[in-house]
Amino acid sequence: MATTTVGQGDERLKQASMLRRLMGRPELGAVGGAILVLIFFAIVARGTGLFSAMGILNFLEVSAQLGIIAVAAAMLMIGGEFDLSVGSMIGFAGIVIAIPAVEWGWPLWLTILLAFAVALAVGWINGTIVVRTGLPSFIVTLGGLFILRGLTIGLTRLITGRTQIPGLRPLVENDWLAGLFAGKVGYGFMQWLGDLGIIATRPDGVPLASGISMSIIWWLVITVVATWVLLRTRLGNWIFACGGDPNAARNVGVPVARVKIGLFMFTAVAATIFALVQTLSVGSADVLRGQLKEFEAIIAAVIGGCLLTGGYGSAVGATFGALIFGTVQMGIFYTGVNTDWFKVFLGVMMLIAVLFNNYVRRKATEGR
Amino acid sequence: MRSIAKLAAVGLLATGVLGSAAMAGEDIRIVVVSHGQASDPFWSVVKNGVDSAQKDMGVNVEYRAPETFDMVKMSQLIDAAVASAPDGLVVSIPDADALGPSISNAVKAGIPVVSMNSGSDVYEKLGVRVHVGQTEFEAGLGGGKRMAAAGVKKAICVNQEVGNVALDLRCEGFAQGLGGDVKVLAVSMDPTEIANAIKAHFAAAPDTEGVLTLGPSAAEPAMQALEDLGLLGSVKLATFDLSPAVLTALEAGKMLFAIDQQQYLQGYLPVVFLTLNAKYGLMPAGVVMTGPGFVTPENAAQVIELSKQGIR
Numbered sequence: 001m002a003t004t005t006v007g008q009g010d011e012r013l014k015q016a017s018m019l020r021r022l023m024g025r026p027e028l029g030a031v032g033g034a035i036l037v038l039i040f041f042a043i044v045a046r047g048t049g050l051f052s053a054m055g056i057l058n059f060l061e062v063s064a065q066l067g068i069i070a071v072a073a074a075m076l077m078i079g080g081e082f083d084l085s086v087g088s089m090i091g092f093a094g095i096v097i098a099i100p101a102v103e104w105g106w107p108l109w110l111t112i113l114l115a116f117a118v119a120l121a122v123g124w125i126n127g128t129i130v131v132r133t134g135l136p137s138f139i140v141t142l143g144g145l146f147i148l149r150g151l152t153i154g155l156t157r158l159i160t161g162r163t164q165i166p167g168l169r170p171l172v173e174n175d176w177l178a179g180l181f182a183g184k185v186g187y188g189f190m191q192w193l194g195d196l197g198i199i200a201t202r203p204d205g206v207p208l209a210s211g212i213s214m215s216i217i218w219w220l221v222i223t224v225v226a227t228w229v230l231l232r233t234r235l236g237n238w239i240f241a242c243g244g245d246p247n248a249a250r251n252v253g254v255p256v257a258r259v260k261i262g263l264f265m266f267t268a269v270a271a272t273i274f275a276l277v278q279t280l281s282v283g284s285a286d287v288l289r290g291q292l293k294e295f296e297a298i299i300a301a302v303i304g305g306c307l308l309t310g311g312y313g314s315a316v317g318a319t320f321g322a323l324i325f326g327t328v329q330m331g332i333f334y335t336g337v338n339t340d341w342f343k344v345f346l347g348v349m350m351l352i353a354v355l356f357n358n359y360v361r362r363k364a365t366e367g368r
Numbered sequence: 369m370r371s372i373a374k375l376a377a378v379g380l381l382a383t384g385v386l387g388s389a390a391m392a393g394e395d396i397r398i399v400v401v402s403h404g405q406a407s408d409p410f411w412s413v414v415k416n417g418v419d420s421a422q423k424d425m426g427v428n429v430e431y432r433a434p435e436t437f438d439m440v441k442m443s444q445l446i447d448a449a450v451a452s453a454p455d456g457l458v459v460s461i462p463d464a465d466a467l468g469p470s471i472s473n474a475v476k477a478g479i480p481v482v483s484m485n486s487g488s489d490v491y492e493k494l495g496v497r498v499h500v501g502q503t504e505f506e507a508g509l510g511g512g513k514r515m516a517a518a519g520v521k522k523a524i525c526v527n528q529e530v531g532n533v534a535l536d537l538r539c540e541g542f543a544q545g546l547g548g549d550v551k552v553l554a555v556s557m558d559p560t561e562i563a564n565a566i567k568a569h570f571a572a573a574p575d576t577e578g579v580l581t582l583g584p585s586a587a588e589p590a591m592q593a594l595e596d597l598g599l600l601g602s603v604k605l606a607t608f609d610l611s612p613a614v615l616t617a618l619e620a621g622k623m624l625f626a627i628d629q630q631q632y633l634q635g636y637l638p639v640v641f642l643t644l645n646a647k648y649g650l651m652p653a654g655v656v657m658t659g660p661g662f663v664t665p666e667n668a669a670q671v672i673e674l675s676k677q678g679i680r
Contacts, residue, residue, distance in 0.1 A: 048452050055451040062444055162532070166465040202476045208450065210473075278440045284465035291436040333448045339415075339431045 026305030027317030029357030034320045036356050037327050045334035053199035054209035063326025064219035065274055067319050069293060070300035071226045072270030074318035076263045077301050080243035080310030081130060081137040083267045085144030086297055090290025092148045093119060093275035095156050098165040098285035109177035115272050123268030127261030153287045169283030182280035184211025215277040226315035243310030300325050303354055324353050396427040396646045398639055399449040400458040403442055405433050410631060416678045417635025425643040439466035446470040456480050456642030461487025468494055480645050482638040488655050497651050500637045502629035502659035504537035510660040511606060511627050512545020515578050518624055520604050521548040523578030524569060528586045530554045535582050542580050559589040566593040578604040584611030591617055618668035629659035632679050
């Protein structure tokens with residue numbers, strides 16, 4: 001099918017068709033799975049509000065928050081490591097933002113910068129321990145999971161005597177940096193749609209879905225940047241090399257240790273963005289935020305085509321993995337299934353999506 | 369391929385059947401979004417209340433809760449409920465900051481909202497029509513009056529979490545209800561420390577006649593301390609909340625009473641209110657108190673029986 005002028009018979013120089021190349025991408029299965037899930041709910045939950053403007057923004061927001069950490073988890077997995085401390089880092093970053101701001105009166109922009117600094121430090125420590133000791137990152141970051149969660153509870157109780165820190169909302173309004181993470185954008189656009197009668201409005205004329213959550217913007221930005229890094233830069237090649245065969249990578253001069261430490265730092269930063277978006281949007285921090293998110297992030301990355309062994313995967317895949325997860329989680333709500341059975345359906349839906357995803361990918365790679 | 373298609377079809381069918389079954393029957397649809405999972409013993413009772421109200425009223429009720437104590441997830445569940453435009457919405461409000469915007473949005477969208485369990489202090493501000501629950505101060509007040517009626521003039525309130533506003537309010541209410549001399553004994557969660565603190569207090573003030581603990585985790589060591597001192601029975605012991613050990617002690621007459629917030633009602637009543645509202649536009653106002661209900665040695669056996677059925 002391909003026409004070549006040089007090196008007849010050398011498959012490395014064969015020009016693959018656009019379709020072929022698409023079929024070989026790791027994210028293809030996840031895209032297929034996401035389409036399947038959307039079709040499923042379009043049939044089962046039709047007319048229930050799932051596909052109203054508010055319903056769509058609702059499941060996109062859930063997907064977006066997961067997507068932010070899933071993309072980071074995917075990059076780390078491609079680099080051959082795991083980070084189980086992501087969920088605890090979310091809780092910890094939340095109180096690092098909230099305690100100085102609410103208890104000590106720091107300006108929010110300063111506590112936001114502090115939270116990022118703390119995240120970089122935590123990521124650096126995680127990464128350095130893993131790289132230096134050669135222990136599985138599963139175990140090292142499991143320690144991080146408990147330590148960070150424990151610190152979150154301990155420090156919050158010590159300083160405030162409570163487990164929730166409310167009162168961030170008024171601070172957000174007057175802060176130049178907080179606006180990047182909190183709240184929504186596109187009020188005018190949604191209002192315009194509402195005025196035209198395209199989307200549902202409340203009796204007072206404000207659209208039910210009043211704007212697009214900042215988490216969705218961050219999700220898209222992180223996905224695009226991560227994809228660009230992975231596919232178009234030298235760093236991206238290094239990441240694939242580190243996960244594929246660290247020894248070979250080291251031998252050809254890839255700074256494996258630095259790449260891995262950097263990836264751990266990126267994961268912690270992504271967790272902090274997640275925490276910022278949540279904490280500043282809802283106006284309170286809570287020591288229990290982010291529980292189980294580390295697993296959800298890894299699940300989304302794997303649904304999106306990352307191999308648990310490293311060296312293979314994509315950021316776009318993780319984004320679609322998060323979309324599948326978020327859509328199923330919120331979609332079930334509209335089907336009216338009894339909560340007692342909720343998790344069974346969640347599990348069955350996830351399994352179907354993954355089986356389909358796997359099937360599509362196998363077909364695609366066979367076809368080469 | 370075929371096997372996967374079949375699997376997908378089965379999943380589709382199963383959910384489809386359940387979905388259409390829920391659509392049939394009455395037209396009234398109520399959504400409950402709480403912060404308690406049905407697997408938690410306390411919330412399992414609330415959910416049982418919801419389930420029987422659903423049956424008794426003949427309406428459709430969906431109960432939703434996040435898998436962990438996750439207020440962000442809970443606000444997203446409320447948003448989803450609003451998008452599905454139900455005839456009534458029941459919420460618990462453990463964190464008004466996080467849930468407030470979603471709840472206000474529901475109210476402004478014209479959905480009647482009833483809050484339950486937590487949120488008695490903020491429900492009005494958010495535009496919620498009724499709150500169904502127990503207010504801490506009044507519950508302590510009732511406990512104090514009841515202990516005063518048993519002849520107690522000097523008592524201690526054992527607070528295992530000083531700084532937790534809810535628990536502080538219980539002690540304040542208790543002091544006012546008793547009308548006598550009440551000392552707050554601040555302790556940690558550690559059972560050994562609780563028992564020893566109570567023993568130390570009785571060594572210093574042997575004329576104390578009553579002990580109120582703020583939860584079963586403190587009631588059990590308190591009972592142990594009084595038993596060691598040989599005072600169990602002569603000193604009146606009471607507690608907030610129920611546990612199997614507390615119920616057994618009540619049945620054996622070792623305790624005076626336990627204050628129960630009767631959370632079954634917190635599941636049952638909001639569904640009833642919203643059904644009546646959807647049918648006839650009727651709705652009570654203010655806070656509907658589900659407690660304090662008192663479990664005493666006289667009714668302990670019945671409560672034990674009911675707790676086996678998931679009603680207490």
